[in-house]
Amino acid sequence: MRDRVPVVVQTGGVRSTPARVLWAGAEAVVTCGVVLLLLVAHQLWWTNQQARAQAGRQVQALEREWEGSPAVLPSEVPAQSPAQSPSESAGAESAGAEPSVSPSVTETQPAGAAPSAETAYAIIRIPRIGLTAPVARGVGKRSVLDRGYVGQYPGTASPGRPGNVALAGHRNTHGEPFRYINRLRKGDRIEIQTRERRYAYVVDQVLSQTAPRDTGVIQPVPRSLVKPSYGYSAPGSYLTLTTCTPEFSSAYRLVVWATLVR
Template sequence: MRLVVRTFSELCLTIGTLIVLFVVYVLYWTGVQAESASAGQIDSLQREWVNTPVAAPPPSGTSSAPSSTAPSAPAPEARPYTPGKGIAVMYVPRLGKDWKWPVLEGTGPDVLKQGLGHYAATARLGATGNFAVAGHRRTYGDPFKDFPRLRPGDAVVLTDGTTWFTYRIDRGPYRTVPGDVGVVAPVPKPLKKNAAGFTGPGRYLTLTTCEPEWGSSHRLVVWGHLDATQPVTDGRPQALNR
């Protein structure tokens, strides 16, 4: 009996140690890995932008309308985004003055360990349609930990090295299920009736993350529209200078 009790105690200690190590890995080490990976992605993008000839920028402009009256944007390039490769850097002032994350092409697990992921079937940055992006709410740097704080009117700013794109959130956060693919449609139309759908073509933005905070049974979503563009040579957009 004494041997059984001792063996059971040692087994409990081993299991407890493994659980603690797993929690440390999830809460701390994945964040360290994500911070290093995202910083590397941003550095890589910035080096690429420095070494790439700057194309003619789109005309700058502003618009308060969430539809086809959004400012002119560059025509989509013929060459598609490369899976797993960085395409832009995103800034969301509401989530912190130092909040910035790279956006990579694709939404697979390996991509989301390095930053935010662009839904491959959705529009290109600044183009007509829906530029949709996913990100972890917890683990791997917690990029969207404070997602519920987002409100209509908040700015979401992205750059591709030649142009600043300022989107404005129109609706959300909205809670839905993972199978609600309408939220990333070219004209966002959620499953739930009267749930923040749009009525016509525009240059939209969709951000998604997991819900609840430590689960993945549902999704939180916000939608926005392209409000302004300006070439990077004109400096940072006003939304980042407040």
């Protein structure tokens, strides 16, 4: 009687069809996760690094340009000259999710040649939150805000002048200069330096939340149209900071008001 020889069949590790499907699905999930992680890192980290570096270089460039023309605080100079330049009206540029407050306002502008749009002309400093950033005219996302700059709504007052200097800045990503303005309290100091001098403002009111289209907050005499108990009723020299709130959302706007130190 012959011995039976056992036959061993080797599959070579070939997976069944369900296993292949599960493996392919797992690879797809991992790939998508890696891509999303890279996108988040780019948006939350890399854009900040780029914008802060660019804004820092601009601040240094302005400071070098102004060397030899020392700035002085308003308390060290006479009151503003009665001579005023003509008023002009301009529609503020709505720029995506950040500064969607976009009214048409009439404001006094400084005499002489004004800086061209989207060109940094001033430096804002807020000691409370450790902020130093360039200020440019205009609130375009790509041309101003995404560069880490603080943007000035077109048609609003120039620093130190009667009226309302209305500024916007990102709260998250692209340098996020206004990320911590919610920490500002009454009495905190805000400085804006131009070629001519350094102006000092003191925080007076904080509106923690209002609608994106609350155009009253950046008018010459700023007052919320949504919450009329916030704002002012008489002309003066005001500074307005606006940004999105809550963080990582553009649902509402956070507003900080300050008044010029005389």
